[in-house]
Amino acid sequence: MNFYKIARSILFKFEAEKAHHLTINGLRAMQLLGITSLMTPRVKNNSIKVMGLTFPNRIGLAAGLDKSGHCINGFGSMGFGFVEIGTITPRPQSGNPQPRLFRLKNHEAIINRMGFNNPGIDKAIDNVTKSAKGYDGIVGINIGKNKITPNEKALDDYMILLRKAYGIADYITINVSSPNTSGLRELQSPEFARGLLSPLMKERNNLREDHGKNVPIAVKLDPDMSHEQINLLADLFLELKIDAVIATNTTISRDEVKKHHLASEQGGLSGKPIHSKSNEAISKFYGALNDDIPIIGVGGISSKKDAEEKIAAGAKLLQIYTGLVYQGPSLVKELLSIE
Ligand SMILES: Cc1cc2nc3c(=O)[nH]c(=O)nc-3n(C[C@H](O)[C@H](O)[C@H](O)COP(=O)(O)O)c2cc1C
Structure with a gap:
C-alpha cells in the first residue's frame, strides 16, 4: 500500500470539502517547512515548448485545486510542469452554500x-508571489467574473483581472465554462465571445509593450458544446490569434453516472466519466483549429493510457484534478513517464 492510499483512507472519512482543506493546509505546512521536495519524483527532462513558453514537462495541475494560489511550490514538488491557480475573480467571494462538493467514489x-x-485578485497575487518561490515550472492564472457582475459587464471584470495578473502570470486562462456561475457559459456563444475576447487580446498586446514580456492567453471551454458551436468558436480563436484552448471543464451531463444516488446534485461532473466526452471535444477542436492553436487537454485522466489518448486526440499539454484526488501524487509520476 502506498503512502497516499493510507492518507486517502483517512481523508475520505471526512466530508469532501473538509478533506480538501486538510490537504491544502498540509501542503502549505510542508512548503513552510521546506520539505515538499521529499515528494519530488526523479524524472528525465521532458521539456516542451507551447504558446512560446518552455514547460519542464507536459503535465499540469488543473484550475480549482489551488484556488487561492497558496501551494504552487507544493504542487510543483509533485512533479507538475505547470500549475494553474484560480479561478480568481476581481473581488473576493465565498461561493455557493455548503455542501457543494461530492465524491462519487x-x-x-x-x-x-x-x-x-x-480571495480576489489582489490577495491571490500576494499568495502567488509567496508560494511560487523556488518553483521553476510555469504558473497559469485562471480568471473569471464575480457572481454579481452581469454578463453585459463581464468584460470589465476580465479587463481588471488581465491587467492585474499580467505582471506575475506566465499565462492567463479566460474561464467562460464553469457551470456554477449562473449565465457564465453564455459567454462561450460566438457573439458574446467576440465582444469579450477581441478587446482582451488588444489589451494583452498593449500590456506586452508596457511589460516587455508576452503573456499568452488561453480560453477554457466546456465539453457540452455542439460541433457547430465548436467550429464557430475555432474560427473566432484563429481570427483573434488566441494562444491556446483548454478543453475541457466539467460537464453538466449525468449520462455516465445516472444511477448514482448523488447524480441529481447540481454542478459540474469531473473525473473518469468525462474522459471520452472531453476527448471528443478535443478532437473536434483539433480538427477545426488545424493544429494552429495548441490544445491543453483535461478531463478524466486517471492513467498513462488516458493521457496518451488525450495526446492522440490532439492535446499538447495535459492537466489533472480529480485523478489526483483519487490516486495521489503517484499519478503525476506515472504520467511523467509519457514520451
Ligand atoms: C472541485 C473542483 C473545482 C473546480 N474549480 C474550477 C475552477 O475554479 N476553475 C476552472 O476553470 N475549473 C475548475 N474545475 C475544473 C477542473 O479544472 C477540470 O477542468 C475538470 O475537473 C476536469 O478535469 P478532471 O476530470 O481531471 O478533474 C474544478 C474541478 C473540481 C473537481
Whole structure:
C-alpha cells in the first residue's frame, strides 16, 4: 500500500470539502517547512515548448485545486510542469452554500458547485508571489467574473483581472465554462465571445509593450458544446490569434453516472466519466483549429493510457484534478513517464 492510499483512507472519512482543506493546509505546512521536495519524483527532462513558453514537462495541475494560489511550490514538488491557480475573480467571494462538493467514489468522479470561492485578485497575487518561490515550472492564472457582475459587464471584470495578473502570470486562462456561475457559459456563444475576447487580446498586446514580456492567453471551454458551436468558436480563436484552448471543464451531463444516488446534485461532473466526452471535444477542436492553436487537454485522466489518448486526440499539454484526488501524487509520476 502506498503512502497516499493510507492518507486517502483517512481523508475520505471526512466530508469532501473538509478533506480538501486538510490537504491544502498540509501542503502549505510542508512548503513552510521546506520539505515538499521529499515528494519530488526523479524524472528525465521532458521539456516542451507551447504558446512560446518552455514547460519542464507536459503535465499540469488543473484550475480549482489551488484556488487561492497558496501551494504552487507544493504542487510543483509533485512533479507538475505547470500549475494553474484560480479561478480568481476581481473581488473576493465565498461561493455557493455548503455542501457543494461530492465524491462519487465508485466512478472515481466528483460533482462540484463551488461557485468560484476565492480571495480576489489582489490577495491571490500576494499568495502567488509567496508560494511560487523556488518553483521553476510555469504558473497559469485562471480568471473569471464575480457572481454579481452581469454578463453585459463581464468584460470589465476580465479587463481588471488581465491587467492585474499580467505582471506575475506566465499565462492567463479566460474561464467562460464553469457551470456554477449562473449565465457564465453564455459567454462561450460566438457573439458574446467576440465582444469579450477581441478587446482582451488588444489589451494583452498593449500590456506586452508596457511589460516587455508576452503573456499568452488561453480560453477554457466546456465539453457540452455542439460541433457547430465548436467550429464557430475555432474560427473566432484563429481570427483573434488566441494562444491556446483548454478543453475541457466539467460537464453538466449525468449520462455516465445516472444511477448514482448523488447524480441529481447540481454542478459540474469531473473525473473518469468525462474522459471520452472531453476527448471528443478535443478532437473536434483539433480538427477545426488545424493544429494552429495548441490544445491543453483535461478531463478524466486517471492513467498513462488516458493521457496518451488525450495526446492522440490532439492535446499538447495535459492537466489533472480529480485523478489526483483519487490516486495521489503517484499519478503525476506515472504520467511523467509519457514520451
Ligand atoms: C472541485 C473542483 C473545482 C473546480 N474549480 C474550477 C475552477 O475554479 N476553475 C476552472 O476553470 N475549473 C475548475 N474545475 C475544473 C477542473 O479544472 C477540470 O477542468 C475538470 O475537473 C476536469 O478535469 P478532471 O476530470 O481531471 O478533474 C474544478 C474541478 C473540481 C473537481
